[in-house]
Amino acid sequence: MPAFLKLCLVFLKIGVVFFGGGYVLIPLLHRIMVDQMRWLSLKEFLDGVALSQLTPGPLAMLATFTGYKAGGLPGALAATVCIFLPCTVLMLLISSRYHHFRRIEAVRHFLDGILPAVVGLVFAAAFTLGRTSLASARDFLLLAAGFALLQFTAIAPMAVILGAAAVGLLLRFS
Amino acid sequence: MEQEIEKVTLAEIAATFFMIGATGFGGGMAIVALIERRCVHEKKWLGHNEFMHGLAFSQILGPFSLNSSTFVGYYLRGPVGGVVASACFIAPSFLLICILSYLYFQFHEVPALKSALMGSNPVVIALILVAGLGMARKNVAGWEGAAVASIAFAVSALLGVSALKILLVAGCWGLYKGWRMGRGC
Numbered sequence: 283m284p285a286f287l288k289l290c291l292v293f294l295k296i297g298v299v300f301f302g303g304g305y306v307l308i309p310l311l312h313r314i315m316v317d318q319m320r321w322l323s324l325k326e327f328l329d330g331v332a333l334s335q336l337t338p339g340p341l342a343m344l345a346t347f348t349g350y351k352a353g354g355l356p357g358a359l360a361a362t363v364c365i366f367l368p369c370t371v372l373m374l375l376i377s378s379r380y381h382h383f384r385r386i387e388a389v390r391h392f393l394d395g396i397l398p399a400v401v402g403l404v405f406a407a408a409f410t411l412g413r414t415s416l417a418s419a420r421d422f423l424l425l426a427a428g429f430a431l432l433q434f435t436a437i438a439p440m441a442v443i444l445g446a447a448a449v450g451l452l453l454r455f456s
Numbered sequence: 457m458e459q460e461i462e463k464v465t466l467a468e469i470a471a472t473f474f475m476i477g478a479t480g481f482g483g484g485m486a487i488v489a490l491i492e493r494r495c496v497h498e499k500k501w502l503g504h505n506e507f508m509h510g511l512a513f514s515q516i517l518g519p520f521s522l523n524s525s526t527f528v529g530y531y532l533r534g535p536v537g538g539v540v541a542s543a544c545f546i547a548p549s550f551l552l553i554c555i556l557s558y559l560y561f562q563f564h565e566v567p568a569l570k571s572a573l574m575g576s577n578p579v580v581i582a583l584i585l586v587a588g589l590g591m592a593r594k595n596v597a598g599w600e601g602a603a604v605a606s607i608a609f610a611v612s613a614l615l616g617v618s619a620l621k622i623l624l625v626a627g628c629w630g631l632y633k634g635w636r637m638g639r640g641c
Contacts (some may be wrong), residue, residue, distance in 0.1 A: 300518040329566050333556050336569050338480035338487060339549030340519035346550055350557035358554055366522060366546065373523045374538045376513050377530035384509065388631060395630015396512045396623050398601040402608025403515065403622065404588040407485035408581050409613040415577035424575065428582030439493055439583055440479035443576050447481060450575020 286360065289352055292319060293345050293364035300342070300369050307341055311348075321352045342366065424449075464501060464532045470544045472499070473525050478548035480521070481573060482580030487521035487545075489587035495528050502531050504594055515619045522546065604629065 292314060299310070308331065315321050322330060334343035342365050349361025376383075383389045416422060424446060431442050449455075472494060480487040488511060495501045502510075507524075510531070514523030522542055529541025560566065596605050604626055611617040 329560065332566055333560065334553065335483070336481075336556065336573065337549035337552045338477055338483050338521075339546055339553075340483060340521055342519055343549050343553050346553040347557050347560075350554060351561060355554065358550070358557065362546065362550055366519070366542070369518050369523060370526050370539070370542050372517055373514065373526040373542075374530055374535055376517070377510070377527050377538060378535070380506075380509070380513075380527075380531070387634065391630045391634030392627040393509055393512055393630070395604070395633065396627045397508050397595040398604040399608035399622055399626035400508060400512050400515065401588060401591045401595055402605035402610075403612055403619055404485055404488070404584060404591060405605075406609045406612035408584040408588060409609070411482065411485075411577060411584070412581050415574065416581070421574075421578045424578035425582050428579035429585060432579075432583055432586045433589075439490055440475060443479055443481060443486075443579055443583070446579040447572040447576040451572045453571075453575075455571040455574035 286353055286357070289349060289357055290360050290364045293349070293361045294367060296342075296345070297365040297368040300365075311344060315348050319352075321348050326351065420455075464499075466533060466537065466540050469529055469532060469537055470540050473529070473541045473544040474547060476525070477545040481576050482583075484521050485584045485587075486580045488524055489583045491524050491528060492587050492590075502528060504591075506531065508591065508595060512623065516623055520619075 296307075296311065296314065300307070312327055316324055316327050330344050330347040331341070333347055334341055337343050343362075345361040345365040346358045350358040353360065384393070412425075416425065428442055428446065431437055432439055476487060476490045476494065480490050492504075492507055496504055496507050507528070510527035511520065511524055514520035514527060517523050522545060525545040526538045526542040530538035533540070592605065596602055608622050608626060612619065612622055
């Protein structure tokens with residue numbers, strides 16, 4: 283089945299050029315899936331991006347969606363495994379050398395420099411999400427309530443998130 | 457410490473990351489905040505410092521929610537632990553996408569999950585803020601750390617510079633500082 287192999291190869295290739303991640307991926311995926319491979323129409327691509335953002339997984343879950351269209355359930359599974367394989371293998375390699383790495387002085391300095399920047403990026407993620415999803419007093423109220431619950435009580439964060447999602451569903455937020 | 461690590465079973469790793477993958481709506485940093493809370497604060501599987509290093513590597517390599525799972529899994533149980541953690545983290549999203557894809561290609565409509573996300577998103581932001589504040593207390597020391605964190609925040613949030621570039625520049629700044637200290641200036 284050459285079509286199936288082709289699918290695996292394309293997603294492996296995308297997985298390799300994954301560095302930087304996130305939204306830089308969208309134009310690349312668009313070119314490959316819509317223009318070159320014609321697995322998706324433009325509308326399907328945009329809806330697929332929206333669907334993949336409904337899930338907790340990374341944006342690259344779009345691979346699952348595309349794989350499903352191109353090859354059903356086996357296609358979805360193959361596309362998902364292939365797009366995540368390169369970064370997972372690389373991460374396993376780094377993890378395996380971690381205890382060795384952190385004893386090297388240069389690596390320690392490098393990491394010391396990085397950590398404050400990582401903290402800045404955490405806040406940047408909150409800001410970016412906030413810019414698109416904090417619109418009304420209701421949203422800020424939920425934010426404040428969530429902050430209080432998560433900071434000062436021992437309630438599991440999963441319960442808080444799912445509870446807020448249920449509130450949104452029941453009250454039909456739009 | 458070693459015995460402590462031995463005790464974590466693969467089944468526990470699998471269950472933990474499946475739960476995180478099933479509830480971390482909002483993705484990305486929300487996942488990281490959940491992993492930090494569950495694995496560092498509640499279960500004490502690894503130290504805060506180790507987790508932050510893992511997060512730094514994860515961000516350099518792209519999809520950092522998945523990479524952080526891989527890192528923690530590996531830290532606990534080697535390569536098998538890493539694969540189990542990442543696979544279990546992705547599994548709920550995979551199943552969800554398969555169901556949504558099936559519905560979408562049948563009916564050509566995006567299901568009305570949006571209102572659920574509109575409810576959870578503000579809370580997810582709160583979760584990220586709480587995690588960020590905890591990280592800031594431990595990792596941002598003095599005016600210089602605060603300056604690096606603020607600059608990273610600004611160029612990422614306002615200018616949209618990629619995380620990879622920001623982290624590489626910050627890492628080089630760290631190397632430069634180390635080199636200066638080594639020379640005793």
